[in-house]
Amino acid sequence: MGVSADRLSARLPGGDGALILAVFLALYAGFGLLGVLLGLDANGLASTLQRITFFAAVYALLALALNLQWGYAGLFNIGVAGFMAVGVYTMAMLTAPTDPGTGGLPGLGLPLPVGIVGGMLAAALVGALAALPALRLKADYLAIVTLALSEIIRIVYNSTSLRTFSIAGVDLGTGGSQGLALPTNPINALFYSDARSPASPPTALGEAAFGLFGAAGVQHTTVVDWTYTLVLVVFVWLFYRLLSRVGNSPFGRVLKAIREDELVARSLGKDTGRFKIKTFMLGCALMGLGGILWQGSQSYVSPNNFLPILTFYIFIALIIGGSGSNTGSVIGGALFVGLLFEGPTFVRRLVAQQIPLGDAPDTFVAAVEPLASLDVTPLLAYALGNLASLRFVLAGVVLVYFVQTRPKGLLGHRKEIAASVDLSERPNRPARADGGERR
């Protein structure tokens, strides 16, 4: 990691796009190798790479949204999970059928696109609610307010009293701790004649795709999951484009000035509070959409999907890549998922397969004791058996490493010029010799 990836991107033809592609190819090569060593078949490999791409894409989406707030405008939002939850729950409650069958929860029965837009708007509004009072105070207050709000949101969705309720005669429900059913993934409709049942006969497209990939040994569900994942990749591209436009515009220029010296921006006539609120709301809307796209792959959602640790992970992804850079956000998302999130699981499987570790000891002491006789197996088995905690420790170590030695992230400190045109392009002017008469 000693080499600055920024210089690398300057040397790669194709610039940032090529850099992102290179990171993904490296991840695919790494996980492909692990998969082959594990003896996975074609379907196993395809599904592994799909999983990596899926999580890399959702973390990239959320890191990009956070980059807008934190990287561009210096707004410290540590309630990302809460805004995602608002997006997903609002979408689900807007689209749930008005008269659900037994055990189902009632909703407003609106079409999915309305639900998605509604979810984004709701997340943006909750964002405004949090930011309006907090932005008047010092920057740290926003952090405290968003963290608290995100937990309040989760607890509200978890509450039994809101499992079902009615407002003005309309029945609604959050499902409490049991969660809430999500609308059918529209991708299914591309492949199955009945979108709700993978057992139904495939559509013409489904027939063709299943036939083509089936010949290579790839199962139907893997084909469908890959399609959904590719849709997410398109959304990453859209987010990236959107945020690049925001950054490379007069609006982005004001954000940049706010981050550097807000009083200068204010003294030049910029109502900085409005810029910050708009930025915060857009970021929250994108977090809501990110949540919807993530959970949209599932059939149901519960409050446990939105623990504060999720926000922490998104921050790590952004910090690895370098806040302030959209390319960094995407790369950070991919590296976080590949190296910290999924990587350890695969390594464990591989180790468990190659080395007979026996039963993992129950306690840390029991794991460390045999070290005296130079027996590392129990410790290894213990570590691999407690992977979830180990991953947490690993994430912490990476965070400390980056904050200490590379606070600007892998891409280093990027100073992109905030303008929609090339500012170095000088207006044409006649040579001085002609008497200096201009126009």
Next chain:
Amino acid sequence: MSRAGGTAAVERAAEETETGTEAGPPAARPLRVRNLTKRFGGLTAVDGASFDVEEGSLTGLIGPNGAGKSTTFDCITGVRRPDGGSVHLYGEEITGLPPYAVAERGLVRTFQIARELKEMTVIENVMLAPKDQRGERLWRSVLPGPRRAVIEQERELRERAWETLEFFEIDHLAEEYAGNLSGGQRKLLELARALLTDPHVLLLDEPLAGVNPVLEEKLLGRIHDLRAEGYTFLLVEHDMDVIMNNCERVIVMHQGRVIADDAPAAIMEDERVIDAYLGANV
């Protein structure tokens, strides 16, 4: 250069003399300060200061260190909220308005310690300044159709930005990060940036401090050019020669109060002024 700003100030003054009575008697005065007071705990940094600045003038504001000049600027421009008194800009009360609202109304200041945006290039710094940029609306800078209009305006602004840099002879530094500029160049950048907001009145807090004599001459020349175009200046400066040779009127502050307000020659003779400076030096 910037025809827009200069003539706007003149037009505005003309407009107000025509419609004069509407905004009350002192309407045409660019700046009217009355009984301005600012306390920091037990210290009264500005103590009932009152003065006017005339249209199209270059007025000096002097006083020993700690006299309250910068604090007066802060109170006028909304950086600090005054504890008392009033500020009128062209007859409109602006007391206590936030800085952006004051700037929007055409009163812009520079800072005693230059506040360039270090991680932005010189040209980026000046491009920040113009008012009413279309692309400052989030949706306009994002949606494909409106963004074309944004880009079009950015091209025009870029042209003005380059012209302004040429005017201050820092165009060769356009793509340099502002943090790499010398002290004097930073002062020029601040002034260039302030001008691009199309102000009517400019408050300059020691724009010549740290500027070498050659640059100082140049900067003063620029200020005179701009004044001829109709801009109004209030200038804080410690160098008496500069004040005496360039300003037609001088306001003297001491311990937060205005102790003299007269032509330079008269100021030089004024007992209170001499005492204030002598007292401060002992």
